[in-house]
Amino acid sequence: MPAEAFVTRLNEQIAHEYAAHQQYVACAVFYDSETFPQLARFFYRQALEERDHAMMMVQYLVDADVEVVIPGVAAPKTTFTDIVAPVALALDQEKRVSKQINGLAATAREAGDFTSEQFTQWFIKEQVEEVATMSDLLRVVERSKDDPMDIENYMAREHASDAAEDPTAPHPAGAE
Ligand SMILES: [Fe+2]
């Protein structure tokens, strides 16, 4: 059985991951409506990854036979002043999630719940990548904000295809 404190925090994290999903959909829709198809595609894909994170956590709790709370989600920010703003917001969000995931790992460790601590390890690694991706992207959009087609070309070049399947990733609930 996972530690009660961990279950509580993991249920909270599920809400954060769903909120991240909604926020990235909002970013994608903003870029779509401004006709930046590559940036839109990137954020739609990021949104799906956040949903997967939530569903991996759901699967963990289902497997552990403890209560899963599918949460309501706070409304995302949907209006942005310029094309840099959604990326800046995304970087802030990823940094915040990194702290939350580290907090989850600490909660598991303090409770002596080593199984749950191990479950958090994949997410720690994932957050390092997500923060790096968003801070690279922020640098690119800031540098090229007056010439946005450069940004689109960069996205087409660097983020053209879906990331390769990660065999170490936890299973998202409901996935094939
Ligand atoms: Fe996530």
Ligand SMILES: [Fe+2]
């Ligand atoms: Fe993320």
